[in-house]
Amino acid sequence: MREALGGLTVRGRAFLAAGVTAVVCALTLGQPALIRVGVLLLALPLVTAALLSRTRYRLSLVRTVSPQVVPAGQPARVELELGNQGRTPSGVLLLEEQVPYVLGSRPRFVLDGVRHGWRREVSYSVRSDVRGRFELGPMSVRTSDPFGLVELGRAFQTTVPLTVTPRVVALPTIPLGGSHSGSGDNRPRSFATGSAEDVTVREYRRGDDLRRVHWRSSARTGELMVRREEQPWQARATVVLDNRSRAHRGHGASSSLEAAVSAAASVALHLVGRGFAVRLVTAAGVAGGSGWHDREGEVGAGPLLEALAVLPPVRERLLDGSWLTEQGQGGVTVAVLGAVDPGDVPVLRRMRHHAGAALAVALDVDGWTGGRGDGAVSAPLLGQHGWRAASLGPRDRLDTVWRELGSHHGRSSTAVPDRAPTAEVAG
Numbered sequence: 001m002r003e004a005l006g007g008l009t010v011r012g013r014a015f016l017a018a019g020v021t022a023v024v025c026a027l028t029l030g031q032p033a034l035i036r037v038g039v040l041l042l043a044l045p046l047v048t049a050a051l052l053s054r055t056r057y058r059l060s061l062v063r064t065v066s067p068q069v070v071p072a073g074q075p076a077r078v079e080l081e082l083g084n085q086g087r088t089p090s091g092v093l094l095l096e097e098q099v100p101y102v103l104g105s106r107p108r109f110v111l112d113g114v115r116h117g118w119r120r121e122v123s124y125s126v127r128s129d130v131r132g133r134f135e136l137g138p139m140s141v142r143t144s145d146p147f148g149l150v151e152l153g154r155a156f157q158t159t160v161p162l163t164v165t166p167r168v169v170a171l172p173t174i175p176l177g178g179s180h181s182g183s184g185d186n187r188p189r190s191f192a193t194g195s196a197e198d199v200t201v202r203e204y205r206r207g208d209d210l211r212r213v214h215w216r217s218s219a220r221t222g223e224l225m226v227r228r229e230e231q232p233w234q235a236r237a238t239v240v241l242d243n244r245s246r247a248h249r250g251h252g253a254s255s256s257l258e259a260a261v262s263a264a265a266s267v268a269l270h271l272v273g274r275g276f277a278v279r280l281v282t283a284a285g286v287a288g289g290s291g292w293h294d295r296e297g298e299v300g301a302g303p304l305l306e307a308l309a310v311l312p313p314v315r316e317r318l319l320d321g322s323w324l325t326e327q328g329q330g331g332v333t334v335a336v337l338g339a340v341d342p343g344d345v346p347v348l349r350r351m352r353h354h355a356g357a358a359l360a361v362a363l364d365v366d367g368w369t370g371g372r373g374d375g376a377v378s379a380p381l382l383g384q385h386g387w388r389a390a391s392l393g394p395r396d397r398l399d400t401v402w403r404e405l406g407s408h409h410g411r412s413s414t415a416v417p418d419r420a421p422t423a424e425v426a427g
Helices: 002-006 010-029 032-054 215-221 256-273 302-309 322-326 342-354 365-369 374-384 398-407
Strands: 059-066 069-071 075-084 092-097 108-111 119-127 132-136 139-144 151-155 160-165 201-203 225-227 236-241 277-282 285-287 332-337 357-363 388-392
Touching: 010 032, 059 139, 059 160, 069 302, 075 092, 160 302, 215 225, 236 256, 256 277, 256 302, 256 332, 256 357, 256 365, 256 398, 277 302, 285 322, 322 342, 332 342, 357 374, 357 398, 374 388, 388 398
Parallel strands: 069 160, 236 277, 236 332, 332 357, 357 388
Antiparallel strands: 059 075, 075 119, 092 108, 092 139, 132 160, 139 151, 201 225, 277 285
């Protein structure tokens, strides 16, 4: 009853005030007829509150989000299925869904005629321009009497997650290079027909044991082919994302960190589409699971995009290089870097030494604050250490910068040996 009295609306409180006033005036003026009016005004909200406090509703809610993982800027649809499993009919239901501010305004619905066995489906759409993982719900329900004198609130406790992945840009196909150990663009020959040995053969290279020559494949291709006795080929690529807060400028969705996350997501999606097994490495180490993500084994780049959706900035001072001990020689490494610190040069040099091909997108982070400097310095510095690097500013198109990296194919990787002397960055 106390809860019901606390749920009196402005109209209900006005009825109480009017009833008390009528009774006082009737007693003061000696008007018995006015007392009956006052008692009626007092009794109506009190009786309504008593009835609502004793009413027990059994409302059910099923919430479905489609899709549960959506790219930034794309809408998702939320379906709500409501039902009354109790035997007591209710008055007007006022529903309000709790959603984060970035997804839009809170949806509100007014439902009437909720009887036993009643079911109703309603829906609304949400859309976010920023990445992240958001919770939809809980839903608050307020029930009111037909006179609008009392409102009682209830709330469902369940929520449903919605993951908004970073924006991605379709990238053109460029030569990536790589070593001869089954990485990069140097793919061993595969055949539509033949035995399993046909799939695990490669071109003969000087120094190979002639006993490994596969004569049937050699006759088919017209070139000398040898068996690969190691594990079957699989192109691998590592996407390195510099998510250090000190390496970026700007705030919120317009910061250079968000541009870096979007670039890393675009590169990962592009590489998976080209058949690479991709893993994500951040400034703090391997992210998105310790395994490699490819189109067949991990449903494409989905896990990587979901990891990037919730990737926070870190307070690390230098890039982490411990993961390099897990990576063998060869493979493609694509780094998306912020402002490069002189202490990062040894790690970047080790990355280049371990990679068959090393590409870097260096963000001109000062461009996000109106200046220019760090990104313009980083790209030439990386080129001195064998990286194919290009600068990305706030007004530059990622696909154009990616195409520029392709035009550098064969230049940077041979400009300086792997063990180049340490260089300093002008502060």
